[in-house]
Amino acid sequence: MKGRVLIIAGSDSGGGAGIQADIKTVTALGGFAMTAITALTAQNTLGVHGVAGVPIDFIRQQIAVVMDDLGADALKTGMLHDVPVIEAVCEEIAARARGVPLVADPVMVAKGGHPLLAPDAVETLKARLLPLATVITPNLPEAEVLVGRPIRDVPDMREAAAALRGLGVPAVLLKGGHLEGDVVTDLLVTTEGAEEFVSPRIATRHTHGTGCTLASAIAVGLAQGMSLRDAVVRARAYVRAAIASAPGYGAGHGPLDHAVTFDPSRVPG
Numbered sequence: 174m175k176g177r178v179l180i181i182a183g184s185d186s187g188g189g190a191g192i193q194a195d196i197k198t199v200t201a202l203g204g205f206a207m208t209a210i211t212a213l214t215a216q217n218t219l220g221v222h223g224v225a226g227v228p229i230d231f232i233r234q235q236i237a238v239v240m241d242d243l244g245a246d247a248l249k250t251g252m253l254h255d256v257p258v259i260e261a262v263c264e265e266i267a268a269r270a271r272g273v274p275l276v277a278d279p280v281m282v283a284k285g286g287h288p289l290l291a292p293d294a295v296e297t298l299k300a301r302l303l304p305l306a307t308v309i310t311p312n313l314p315e316a317e318v319l320v321g322r323p324i325r326d327v328p329d330m331r332e333a334a335a336a337l338r339g340l341g342v343p344a345v346l347l348k349g350g351h352l353e354g355d356v357v358t359d360l361l362v363t364t365e366g367a368e369e370f371v372s373p374r375i376a377t378r379h380t381h382g383t384g385c386t387l388a389s390a391i392a393v394g395l396a397q398g399m400s401l402r403d404a405v406v407r408a409r410a411y412v413r414a415a416i417a418s419a420p421g422y423g424a425g426h427g428p429l430d431h432a433v434t435f436d437p438s439r440v441p442g
Contacts, residue, residue, distance in 0.1 A: 176204040176396030179239055179270075180389065181232075181262055182251025182280075183212040183224075183289070189428030190216075190283075190382030191251060195389040197431035202411065204393035207243060209235035211262070212254055214283075218381055218423025221287035226254060229261045236262070240269040246396035248275045249389050250302065255291040263301040274395040277306035278388035281315050295319070304341035308401060310388045311337070313351040327358055327369070334362040344401055346391070348384070350374075361405055368402070370409055379419035379427035386429060387412050411435055 178199045185191030192208050199206035211232055215223035239245070248270055253259045266275065279298060281290040290298070295318060303309060313324045320336045323329070327349065334345045344363040352358070359370045390411050394404025415429035422428055 176393050176398075177207065177244060177246045178204050178249060178389070178392050178396050179207045179209065179236070179245040179247075180249045180251070180392075181209045181211060181236065181253070182249070182278075182385070183214055183254070184210050185214055185216045185382070187217040187381075187423070187428070189218065189423075189426075190385045194382040194385040194429070194431065195249060195251065198386045198389040198411070199393045201431055201433075201435065202390055202393045202397075202407070204396055206389075207239045207245065209239065209262075211258055212252055216283070218425035218427050220425065221283045221289070224254070224287075224289075226258070229257050232258065233261050233265055236265040237269065240265075245270060245273055247392045248273055249392035250275065250277045251385055251388070252280045252289050253298070253302065254289055254294070256294045256297045259294055259297045259301055263305060266305055274307040274392070275305055276388050276392040276395065277302055277309045278384055279303075279309060279311050279315050279319065280384070281318060299340055303337075306342055307395065308344040308346055308391065309337065309342050310346045310348065310384065310391065312348045312384060316347055326352065327360070330358070330360045331362075331367060334360055334367065338362060346387075346405055348387070350380075350383070359405075359409065361402065363401065370405070372409070372413060375413065375416050377416060377419060378425070379421060379429065380416060381423075381426040381428050383412055383416065383429065386415065386431065 180195040196206040347360045349358040390408030418430040
């Protein structure tokens with residue numbers, strides 16, 4: 174099953190994150206990527222240098238024409254930068270894609286530190302988008318904003334993930350890459366319980382777009398009929414392989430190698 178994924182997110186002119194990373198990821202894992210672009214960014218490995226929002230009506234139209242004709246087996250949301258965008262996207266999803274698995278990556282800040290979500294939009298994101306999601310994939314800074322408290326270690330991650338599920342989300346994949354240490358711990362919490370995924374940290378500055386890539390990799394897994402856990406396991410393995418073979422482009426946080434040779438059949442359980 175190929176798996177149709179509609180990605181609703183911003184564009185990254187540098188090609189490492191956003192829509193560009195999403196399309197590459199879905200394609201690399203055998204899916205079919207479709208897009209509704211919410212914003213354009215002038216961006217490279219050194220940071221975001223400019224943002225131009227897409228008109229709300231045109232965001233709605235992109236979603237509508239894709240869903241009305243091609244349909245989708247999964248959705249992925251990324252950069253939804255302000256209240257009107259969040260509200261419009263949520264209304265279109267509710268009207269045209271109810272019941273379709275949704276991976277929501279609550280993008281708030283770019284790798285270089287540029288804000289990608291208006292401060293007054295956090296509550297709208299929590300109230301409107303999160304309850305529609307099948308799974309959300311925040312990193313620790315994003316989760317801290319959503320739960321309103323610091324996350325310093327894995328026990329804090331467990332408490333935060335439980336609090337996020339309390340917002341009406343069936344499942345949370347809380348990414349622990351921002352914690353110090355030689356290993357990276359990601360925490361998946363669902364109605365069935367919690368599971369930690371622990372991997373050695375890869376020492377590199379080339380991690381631009383890892384969040385977008387992981388969320389899209391999970392989305393294509395769900396689109397292909399995988400369970401959430403299996404989709405997460407394959408997505409993490411793919412991201413690690415793409416980081417390990419990063420091409421080394423740019424003077425800042427460089428992109429991953431989304432075209433890395435990757436054998437899903439050899440992914441450990």
